[in-house]
Amino acid sequence: MTLFDPVDALSETDVAVRVRGVTKEFGSGDWLTKALRGVDLDVPYGALLMLVGPSGCGKTTLVSIVAGTLQATEGEVIVLGKDLAAMKSSQKVRFRRDNVGFVFQSYNLLPALTVVENAAVPLIIAGWRRSHAIEAASEILDQLGLGNRMTSLITELSGGQQQRVAIARALVHEPRLLVCDEPTSSLDAENGRITLELISKIAVQPDRAVIVVTHDSRVYDFADQIASMEDGQIKSVRDCRTNACKNPPLENS
Amino acid sequence: MLIGNRVKYLGIVFGVVFAALLIAQQSSIFCGIMLLTIGQIRDVEGPGIWVMDRNVEFIDDIKPMSDTDLFRVKGVKGVDWAVAFYKGLVRARMEKGDFHQVILLGIDDATLIGAPEGLFMGTLSDLRTPEAVIMDDAGYARIWPGEPFVLGKVFEMNDHRAVLVGITKASRTFQSFPIIYTRYSQAVLFAPSERKVLSFVLANPKPGIPAEDVCRTITTSTGLQALTRDQFMKKTIRHFLMKTGIPVNFGITVMLGFLVGTAIAGQTFYLFTIENIKQFGALKAMGTSNRTILLMVLSQAVQVGIVGYGVGVGLAALFGWGTRGLTKLAFFMPWQVLVLTAVAVFLIILLASLLSIRKVLVVDPAIVFRG
Ligand SMILES: Nc1ncnc2c1ncn2[C@@H]1O[C@H](COP(=O)(O)OP(=O)(O)O)[C@@H](O)[C@H]1O
Ligand SMILES: [Mg+2]
Numbered sequence: 001m002t003l004f005d006p007v008d009a010l011s012e013t014d015v016a017v018r019v020r021g022v023t024k025e026f027g028s029g030d031w032l033t034k035a036l037r038g039v040d041l042d043v044p045y046g047a048l049l050m051l052v053g054p055s056g057c058g059k060t061t062l063v064s065i066v067a068g069t070l071q072a073t074e075g076e077v078i079v080l081g082k083d084l085a086a087m088k089s090s091q092k093v094r095f096r097r098d099n100v101g102f103v104f105q106s107y108n109l110l111p112a113l114t115v116v117e118n119a120a121v122p123l124i125i126a127g128w129r130r131s132h133a134i135e136a137a138s139e140i141l142d143q144l145g146l147g148n149r150m151t152s153l154i155t156e157l158s159g160g161q162q163q164r165v166a167i168a169r170a171l172v173h174e175p176r177l178l179v180c181d182e183p184t185s186s187l188d189a190e191n192g193r194i195t196l197e198l199i200s201k202i203a204v205q206p207d208r209a210v211i212v213v214t215h216d217s218r219v220y221d222f223a224d225q226i227a228s229m230e231d232g233q234i235k236s237v238r239d240c241r242t243n244a245c246k247n248p249p250l251e252n253s
Numbered sequence: 254m255l256i257g258n259r260v261k262y263l264g265i266v267f268g269v270v271f272a273a274l275l276i277a278q279q280s281s282i283f284c285g286i287m288l289l290t291i292g293q294i295r296d297v298e299g300p301g302i303w304v305m306d307r308n309v310e311f312i313d314d315i316k317p318m319s320d321t322d323l324f325r326v327k328g329v330k331g332v333d334w335a336v337a338f339y340k341g342l343v344r345a346r347m348e349k350g351d352f353h354q355v356i357l358l359g360i361d362d363a364t365l366i367g368a369p370e371g372l373f374m375g376t377l378s379d380l381r382t383p384e385a386v387i388m389d390d391a392g393y394a395r396i397w398p399g400e401p402f403v404l405g406k407v408f409e410m411n412d413h414r415a416v417l418v419g420i421t422k423a424s425r426t427f428q429s430f431p432i433i434y435t436r437y438s439q440a441v442l443f444a445p446s447e448r449k450v451l452s453f454v455l456a457n458p459k460p461g462i463p464a465e466d467v468c469r470t471i472t473t474s475t476g477l478q479a480l481t482r483d484q485f486m487k488k489t490i491r492h493f494l495m496k497t498g499i500p501v502n503f504g505i506t507v508m509l510g511f512l513v514g515t516a517i518a519g520q521t522f523y524l525f526t527i528e529n530i531k532q533f534g535a536l537k538a539m540g541t542s543n544r545t546i547l548l549m550v551l552s553q554a555v556q557v558g559i560v561g562y563g564v565g566v567g568l569a570a571l572f573g574w575g576t577r578g579l580t581k582l583a584f585f586m587p588w589q590v591l592v593l594t595a596v597a598v599f600l601i602i603l604l605a606s607l608l609s610i611r612k613v614l615v616v617d618p619a620i621v622f623r624g
Pocket of ligand 2: 059060061622
């Protein structure tokens with residue numbers, strides 16, 4: 001038995017995500033890319049933080065590190081009170097399974113499964129009985145307006161509907177951190193807004209946090225905070241609950 | 254089910270079916286041929302011991318002994334009885350002057366040991382009349398194609414008259430010549446005159462004495478080769494396995510089926526995996542352990558394997574059933590063939606999924622955010 005577990009070394013912080021001095025390098029020598037050059041960022045509970053910035057500035061790299069799919073080169077990454085940098089990879093797998101929901105730009109749904117089966121995947125991974133998992137998935141799909149498409153195949157859905165299935169899948173196991181990387185960039189304006197509206201309505205809860213990477217200035221008004229990135233660093237964080245985030249327009253790509 | 258793409262799924266199944274069908278079918282034909290090679294031994298049901306020249310390798314490998322050898326075997330301790338048996342290839346000349354190679358079997362005059370079981374025309378005791386012979390039905394159909402079975406046909410062997418008194422259903426032989434049974438004393442006349450004519454001595458051990466022991470005694474006391482019926486069958490099969498190209502030919506086809514099946518199934522499975530690599534990445538990002546992913550891929554592969562095996566073996570059996578009437582094709586599917594095919598299918602799906610498994614295990618969950 002160890003008295004000192006590095007993963008739990010910190011007492012539960014008041015922010016969901018605390019990133020300090022994080023760097024990330026890809027490759028080495030002539031091929032060295034410094035994707036992140038010392039990032040500091042806090043994401044409070046109960047907030048939807050949008051991460052914006054030009055293409056290649058490191059947004060995806062940063063959220064991958066926060067979500068536990070990528071290891072930072074240096075720096076401190078505390079998510080939901082756990083020190084990700086100190087976790088073994090098997091611990092990270094379990095951490096992601098229990099605490100993180102993912103929404104991807106390209107949906108990444110399983111084409112062989114029906115809508116409700118796709119939404120139930122995280123619960124099945126977590127070892128739920130199939131019938132219970134399907135039941136829970138149906139509930140959240142209902143909330144997302146897909147109650148009548150449960151047994152459709154993924155390929156029969158529109159892009160906007162597929163992204164809603166992806167949101168259902170990301171939220172079905174009630175993760176305390178939701179990470180969305182460009183969830184609207186494959187969608188038209190209307191579906192983009194619907195998607196973000198659903199995310200802000202359903203996913204944002206007092207004990208949870210949401211990070212949305214986006215290029216899409218049309219959806220900025222759903223943000224509680226907007227963090228602007230440039231060249232591997234956070235340039236500014238604005239609080240939209242006190243400032244108007246919509247204008248002046250932020251940098252776009 | 255992992256594989257949502259019906260075409261890909263069928264592609265993988267097809268690979269397995271192809272291999273299973275080819276392997277099961279070819280090995281069954283191979284087993285059928287092996288069965289043919291021992292057909293003549295199996296047809297002689299009475300005696301437990303076959304005595305022959307030291308150098309005989311298999312049933313068709315005739316090396317005549319001298320007639321006195323019969324009496325030497327009879328004199329060996331533990332031998333209950335022993336009779337002469339002639340086997341040889343003879344030319345028969347038909348009424349119209351055409352010649353046919355036939356297998357001539359000469360059985361003991363007194364006991365008729367070695368006679369065919371169950372004539373379907375004529376009676377066995379008629380074989381005791383002078384010049385009498387019995388022929389198998391397949392041979393009859395070869396010599397007199399299209400003609401109804403009638404007794405009393407007359408032909409010649411070695412310028413001696415032969416009269417057909419019975420028709421039997423003999424096992425088909427490897428050489429598939431007509432088979433003609435006659436008494437030993439008659440066979441000696443039908444056979445081309447040679448100094449020695451005794452092909453085999455058929456014997457039986459005294460009750461209570463194991464045949465193997467008597468064989469050993471015969472060998473040590475006469476210098477002849479004595480084998481139990483089983484041993485002789487095994488020796489014959491071993492000869493065909495080791496000394497002929499038959500197993501190699503079948504082995505090559507089976508190997509080909511295996512390789513082609515593996516290639517088709519493996520390639521399709523791999524393509525499917527590559528196409529869905531981001532989905533696998535997503536599963537890993539969402540916290541699926543490598544172990545679970547491995548189980549998913551393997552259970553899918555096993556499912557494909559079971560379907561492919563069932564269909565392949567089923568088709569092979571159907572093929573065997575469909576060709577059962579054709580005398581040319583030997584088909585015999587013992588359980589060993591089913592096991593062999595199952596093992597091959599298992600190896601195929603294992604090999605086929607190996608590349609895919611490697612691919613999904615090394616995929617970095619971080620890729621899911623890319624592009
Ligand atoms: N796996 C990788 N290997 C090498 N370079 C990478 C890799 N991932 C990202 N990069 C580089 O890191 C930088 C940041 O990329 P990314 O985080 O994807 O930016 P964004 O999401 O803001 O467009 C880019 O220059 C990109 O080329
Ligand atoms: Mg990106």
